[in-house]
Amino acid sequence: MKIRLLLLAMVVLTGAAGAAMPGSALAKPQVTAARIGETPERTRFVLELSEDLPYRVFTLPDPFRVVLDLPEVDWSLPGDRQPRARGLISDLRFGLFAPGTSRVVLDVKRPVHLQKVFVIPPRDGKPHRLVIDVEEVSRERYFAAQSQETGEASVSDRPLKPLAEAVPPLPPVKPADARPTVVIDPGHGGVDPGAVGVSGSHEKNLTLDYGKALKAALEATGRYRVVMTRERDVFLKLRERIRLAQEAEGELFISLHANVHSSGKIRGASIYTLSETASDKEAAALAAAENAADVLAGVDLTDQTGDVRNILIDLAQRETMNLSKKFANDLVREVGREAKLLRNTHRFAGFAVLKSPVVPSILFEIGYMSNRQEERLLRSKAHRDKIVASIIRAIDDYFEKQKAASRS
CATH class of the missing domain: 3.40.630.40 (Zn-dependent exopeptidases)
Incomplete structure (x- = not known):
């Protein structure tokens, strides 16, 4: 006997298609290089981008992570050009998080806060570079920062569209379709x-x-x-x-x-x-x-x-x-x-x-x-x-x- 289903409301995906990028109606922006560096004071993560992009950077606890959201980008770095873990960063993952949004997740060894997030414009033959500096903090300081009204996050002057936390809506069901x-x-x-x-x-x-x-x-x-x-x-x-x-x-x-x-x-x-x-x-x-x-x-x-x-x-x-x-x-x-x-x-x-x-x-x-x-x-x-x-x-x-x- 067919089970009667409990219908759940879905949030319509906002901005799922993603807007065309300036200067290119078809091609996605590209990540051309990525690297991780460290000093005694901080660990630095750098992305080289084919164009200036809006971004959102924030941290998450237990396990501690730094998350970077970008418009949908093409990340096609060969294996020998993938960044290796260094300093506070123990691992890195990247991929499409939702339609129109690419995500980079940096696993970190200890609590960190965002010391600086900024973009270096093209110069000396280098493209746009998005820089994220993080420094180690105590758990107490981390959670104190998170408890503030806005939490700890960094967004560009052109913030990303609201993240679609729901999946795209399904096509309508034909009323006469009685197939399972x-x-x-x-x-x-x-x-x-x-x-x-x-x-x-x-x-x-x-x-x-x-x-x-x-x-x-x-x-x-x-x-x-x-x-x-x-x-x-x-x-x-x-x-x-x-x-x-x-x-x-x-x-x-x-x-x-x-x-x-x-x-x-x-x-x-x-x-x-x-x-x-x-x-x-x-x-x-x-x-x-x-x-x-x-x-x-x-x-x-x-x-x-x-x-x-x-x-x-x-x-x-x-x-x-x-x-x-x-x-x-x-x-x-x-x-x-x-x-x-x-x-x-x-x-x-x-x-x-x-x-x-x-x-x-x-x-x-x-x-x-x-x-x-x-x-x-x-x-x-x-x-x-x-x-x-x-x-x-x-x-x-x-x-x-x-x-x-x-x-x-």
Whole structure:
């Protein structure tokens, strides 16, 4: 029986398309170089830009990070020109945070404040240079600065458009379309690359490839309406993915991921459904890592406690969890015909992305990118086509059983 969905209001994405940059109607502004330097007094981060851009810089605590937002830019520096961690900066990530907004996240070893943020105009053959100087402060001083009315942040004279914290609105549903709606969620994206394979491949790209292939194959059957949470390399907060599924009136949510393990020998697919008590230590660790994706992308999660509590209360709707388990069992059977499975293939963990109270949801780990042989297999079109076909068989079987149950 189809579950009646709780419709959640969505905020319309403001300025998502992004304005054309001066002097170029088509090309994105470019990051031409990036570097990190240090002195006894400060650590300096410098971006060289093809043009003068508006920006927003701020810090976040626990873990401590410096976040830089820019209009959507092309960051295509070769590996040998990527900046290396130095001084207070322990790591760096970059990518599309929301349509029209690129984000750089600097992980820092200790609390810092923004000592200076400024732009050096072109001179001596150098392009525009955006400079961020940070210095170490005590936790007490950090939180004292944050508690001020405006907090600690730096914006340009031409501030960015308001950040779109919501996802783009979905296309309207045709009233006469009675087909089941399947929501496909390619994991990670944008500033959050996910796992990194032995060849240097990124999980976010692999899951998007599988998601697009699954969408095309499902639509080709004519039996399903298909919605993707993302169709390009963009970051989505975990609960935005849930909201998308609910707004779409999804009847099945499939989150696609790939795994890594410290042992390069481990390989095999696995399927997860929700449990607040993980089925084993590995499942718990994996869920913690996935749930940390919002932190990695520079998202402030301090206001989420109430939302999480409400979602967990709604999980009393046991029907949703039971339907998730039924589909997981179908998927294990069908994927097992095409690919190697982990032992105890159907697992349970507290993934935030599975916590919709009304949409049956599973998380599919298609294999291990840390296993050289399996990573090569996962990247092949032939294997992807087999996995997609097995998912479709499981979806067909699941909805056929739902129809039979509704007639009985």
